[in-house]
Amino acid sequence: MSSLADELKQMIIDVLALEDITIDDIETEAALFGDGLGLDSIDALELGLALKKRYNIHLNAESDETKQHFQSVRSLVALVEAQQV
Template sequence: MSNLADELKQMIIDVLALEDISIDDIDTDAPLFGDGLGLDSIDALELGLALKKRYGIHLNAESTETKEYFKSIQSLVALVEMQQTA
């Protein structure tokens, strides 16, 4: 597993104050919303801000692509890697 995936997991835990969860509890391929980690739209906004602050990533909240990026840790890793090489 990439360090970036662990970094993103830790960011989610920190930003959303998920005190009872460790990075090992978050499956890289599991959904972040709904049945997976159970995040909601407010969490998505906070994560979007954290991604902007930490990685300089600007997301359009209404975009279908943005919803795709927030599906799992793996899709967020792909987003960050794509932005870093752009």
């Protein structure tokens, strides 16, 4: 997988202060919420702000499309790559 995936994994760890987790612990395909990494809606807001700050990506928190972008690291990679074209 791309270094962008690792960059996003590190951003998730840093932004959410996940102290006992390394980028190797986060599976690119795994769900970020619920049974996967176990993130919640507050985590989603913090991640959204971090994405806006780092990649200048604007997201609509109420949008179903935004929820799809936050399903996994892979979907976040696709979002960032699509926005940077």
